[in-house]
Amino acid sequence: MMKRSFFGIFKPKLEYDVIDDIKGEPLVVSPQKKITLFIDQAYEKISDVALKVGDSVKRGQKLALTPGSDRYALAGRSGRIAGISPFIGISGEPKTAVDIDLSDEGRQEDDADFKNSSKPPTLKNARDFLEGLPGKPEFDVFSDPGKSIRAIVVIGVDADLYGVANQYFVKNNIISIKTGIDILRKITGVLDVVLVVPQHLVQTAGTAGAIVKTVDSRYPAAHPRLIMRHFQEEAVRGGAAAGKKSDFAVFNAESVATLGAAYNTGRLPLEKTLLFVSKDGNKRLASVLIGTPLKDVLNAFGETLNQGDRVIFGGPMTGVSVYSDQHPVTADTDTIIIQDSSQIMEQPGTPCINCGECVRVCPTNVPVNLLIRFLEAGQYEEAAGQYDLYSCIDCGFCAYVCESRIPIFQYIKLAKHTLDRMNAAEVTHA
Amino acid sequence: MHSAIKLTVSHAPFCHNGSRISAKSYNIMLASMLAVVPGFYFYGLPAVAAAALAVGSAMAWELVFNLISRRPVSIGDGNAALIGLLAAMLLPATVPWWIVVIATFIAVIIGKQIFGGIGANPFNPVAVAMAILLVSWPDYLDFNTALVHYQFDFEPVTYPLLMVKSFGADAVETMNWMDLLMGRQVGGIGTTFGIGLLIAGVYLMVRGYIRWEISLSFLAGIIITAFIFNKIDPESYAGPVFHIVTGYTLIGAFMLATEDSSSPVNFIPMLLYGALGGAFTILIRNVGLHVDGVIFAVLVMNMVNPLIDKIRPKAVGKVA
Numbered sequence: 001m002m003k004r005s006f007f008g009i010f011k012p013k014l015e016y017d018v019i020d021d022i023k024g025e026p027l028v029v030s031p032q033k034k035i036t037l038f039i040d041q042a043y044e045k046i047s048d049v050a051l052k053v054g055d056s057v058k059r060g061q062k063l064a065l066t067p068g069s070d071r072y073a074l075a076g077r078s079g080r081i082a083g084i085s086p087f088i089g090i091s092g093e094p095k096t097a098v099d100i101d102l103s104d105e106g107r108q109e110d111d112a113d114f115k116n117s118s119k120p121p122t123l124k125n126a127r128d129f130l131e132g133l134p135g136k137p138e139f140d141v142f143s144d145p146g147k148s149i150r151a152i153v154v155i156g157v158d159a160d161l162y163g164v165a166n167q168y169f170v171k172n173n174i175i176s177i178k179t180g181i182d183i184l185r186k187i188t189g190v191l192d193v194v195l196v197v198p199q200h201l202v203q204t205a206g207t208a209g210a211i212v213k214t215v216d217s218r219y220p221a222a223h224p225r226l227i228m229r230h231f232q233e234e235a236v237r238g239g240a241a242a243g244k245k246s247d248f249a250v251f252n253a254e255s256v257a258t259l260g261a262a263y264n265t266g267r268l269p270l271e272k273t274l275l276f277v278s279k280d281g282n283k284r285l286a287s288v289l290i291g292t293p294l295k296d297v298l299n300a301f302g303e304t305l306n307q308g309d310r311v312i313f314g315g316p317m318t319g320v321s322v323y324s325d326q327h328p329v330t331a332d333t334d335t336i337i338i339q340d341s342s343q344i345m346e347q348p349g350t351p352c353i354n355c356g357e358c359v360r361v362c363p364t365n366v367p368v369n370l371l372i373r374f375l376e377a378g379q380y381e382e383a384a385g386q387y388d389l390y391s392c393i394d395c396g397f398c399a400y401v402c403e404s405r406i407p408i409f410q411y412i413k414l415a416k417h418t419l420d421r422m423n424a425a426e427v428t429h430a
Numbered sequence: 431m432h433s434a435i436k437l438t439v440s441h442a443p444f445c446h447n448g449s450r451i452s453a454k455s456y457n458i459m460l461a462s463m464l465a466v467v468p469g470f471y472f473y474g475l476p477a478v479a480a481a482a483l484a485v486g487s488a489m490a491w492e493l494v495f496n497l498i499s500r501r502p503v504s505i506g507d508g509n510a511a512l513i514g515l516l517a518a519m520l521l522p523a524t525v526p527w528w529i530v531v532i533a534t535f536i537a538v539i540i541g542k543q544i545f546g547g548i549g550a551n552p553f554n555p556v557a558v559a560m561a562i563l564l565v566s567w568p569d570y571l572d573f574n575t576a577l578v579h580y581q582f583d584f585e586p587v588t589y590p591l592l593m594v595k596s597f598g599a600d601a602v603e604t605m606n607w608m609d610l611l612m613g614r615q616v617g618g619i620g621t622t623f624g625i626g627l628l629i630a631g632v633y634l635m636v637r638g639y640i641r642w643e644i645s646l647s648f649l650a651g652i653i654i655t656a657f658i659f660n661k662i663d664p665e666s667y668a669g670p671v672f673h674i675v676t677g678y679t680l681i682g683a684f685m686l687a688t689e690d691s692s693s694p695v696n697f698i699p700m701l702l703y704g705a706l707g708g709a710f711t712i713l714i715r716n717v718g719l720h721v722d723g724v725i726f727a728v729l730v731m732n733m734v735n736p737l738i739d740k741i742r743p744k745a746v747g748k749v750a
Contacts, residue, residue, distance in 0.1 A: 004447040008638015012447055229747060310438040317443040324432060337444065344438055345446050350507065353451060353549035356641070356695025364746035369695055388745035396443040403449045404549070410441035
């Protein structure tokens with residue numbers, strides 16, 4: 001599937017994985033000794049710190065660095081905080097890592113905060129407790145005064161290859177999705193809900209009580225930003241938003257299903273459903289508690305890591321390779337791929353030969369062959385102004401087909417990141 | 431979050447379709463053999479010697495330039511060898527050795543390396559070399575004098591394009607297009623066996639190593655323009671089929687016009703580039719000074735390539 005077709009006259013095709021091809025129930029992976037949770041906030045020594053090493057934590061407890069902060073993590077097991085440390089994300093996002101030593105299975109205590117405040121469901125208690133759920137639901141858009149939400153889009157497809165988490169919930173848990181959609185309607189007041197699913201799940205999706213739309217089975221059709229472009233264009237064509245900006249709120253099917261389950265039971269389901277791809281290419285489903293270190297997942301699947309192997313969190317096109325077997329599963333880890341060091345392809349540093357493969361596969365018509373010349377030279381503003389840097393949806397297809405094997409996608413991410421930082425600096429110093 | 435095992439950390443995407451520059455170069459060279467080997471058969475050892483010298487000297491020039499400019503040695507990508515082979519295909523078999531060496535020098539150093547190496551050349555390196563040779567040493571590239579000592583089993587042993595240029599379409603009326611296609615004509619080492627070039631072209635287009643849009647529109651440009659000239663004055667101007675099977679047309683369509691760096695990548699520009707290149711070829715052949723127009727047509731189109739490649743679909747989400 002990953003190789004160039006013999007007949008190069010056709011566009012390369014990458015087909016998404018289909019949930020029906022993945023056999024078996026998810027393997028439940030439990031953390032052994034500890035879990036690590038990330039809070040999307042810089043770790044600073046501040047006076048009124050809400051978290052201290054040694055604090056005990058209950059199952060389902062909300063962990064925030066400062067009291068009342070809207071950046072928090074949810075503990076999936078009870079235990080004791082063993083360490084709080086700064087953590088730098090892949091593109092330099094400041095985060096805080098909280099290590100929790102777990103108590104024994106028999107001494108698990110449930111935190112009652114969510115249960116007590118979850119009746120009736122409101123936007124406030126959703127924002128206060130549910131943003132750490134698997135699939136990362138975000139409720140900020142509803143309270144943004146600059147936006148008028150036209151519809152809620154529930155994405156029942158997976159953005160990257162190998163991703164099946166959302167499909168899994170549409171196929172096996174459509175009732176929870178229906179519950180979640182009903183609750184979302186109630187708490188947000190937005191009545192239009194669209195459920196986007198792959199072709200083969202249309203019938204199941206029909207019972208969710210939402211408008212069902214399908215996407216193509218070829219990468220990158222299910223990319224959330226492409227789907228959103230489609231909706232925005234449709235809204236513009238419909239003329240409904242003439243002169244007025246219309247926005248959409250996006251949720252993963254997984255997050256809607258867990259949200260439904262959370263309000264139904266009063267307990268926070270913090271098990272992330274993911275696809276584990278072992279070195280031999282075997283694909284198996286797993287249900288892993290958020291925060292479980294990679295090592296425990298590897299042990300559960302009987303996979304061993306050697307020097308020079310590569311572990312990818314996320315799909316093969318857009319994922320992130322991690323540097324430690326202690327790295328925890330997070331709320332948006334849809335896939336874990338283990339590659340043997342022998343499978344890793346070398347990247348020779350040839351310049352662009354202008355073959356144009358990238359231009360022909362680009363889903364948004366970016367002139368990648370010209371763009372890359374400006375990016376290599378560090379001329380990011382020209383790249384953004386004249387060569388459509390911001391039309392790029394970060395699908396990575398150009399780098400996949402690049403004959404010179406230029407890390408185009410990395411250049412693009414670096415350029416966007418640098419420009420964002422420059423703009424942010426301009427705003428602060430203005 | 432420390433780990434005892436050192437893992438490989440790199441950037442997305444973590445998979446690749448496996449294509450590489452060397453695969454493209456070697457495939458084009460392999461396909462070219464369909465025309466080169468019959469050339470060896472027609473012209474014997476001198477042709478073998480010229481081709482070997484061209485490939486070898488092109489690679490040597492590339493290596494020399496790599497060493498002088500202290501850049502990574504790049505002969506492994508096969509591009510220099512390909513340039514050498516294509517240059518040899520265009521030359522007559524009895525060409526002096528120093529012409530071959532100069533040709534590859536111009537192609538590799540002046541045509542490609544001084545612009546920054548592979549991918550940075552604005553003109554097709556082989557076309558640059560041939561253009562300079564055609565202007566500087568036209569006598570050595572004259573197929574009639576070069577091949578005068580050969581015994582051929584076909585008539586006339588004159589370069590067909592020169593005949594039609596000097597004596598009009600009547601002079602080539604006796605030439606059967608099938609004979610011409612089978613290589614029963616005078617020409618370069620790798621340019622006369624049209625069947626081989628056609629098969630090579632189809633192979634390369636199907637494999638995606640050359641862009642079919644450019645090759646097919648180039649041929650279409652030749653056919654349409656030649657047809658118009660032929661209709662206007664059938665006595666002076668030969669028909670489209672004659673123009674397809676003679677001179678550098680087929681090698682130009684499949685191997686010269688399609689050079690990556692100097693040709694467009696968008697759909698409409700590719701069609702324009704090819705069609706205009708074909709039309710230019712016929713214009714030069716029919717009303718221009720030179721006997722064959724492919725080399726100069728390719729160079730002219732290389733020059734306008736950056737301009738026409740600006741015709742591209744608007745990027746999705748772009749406001750202005």
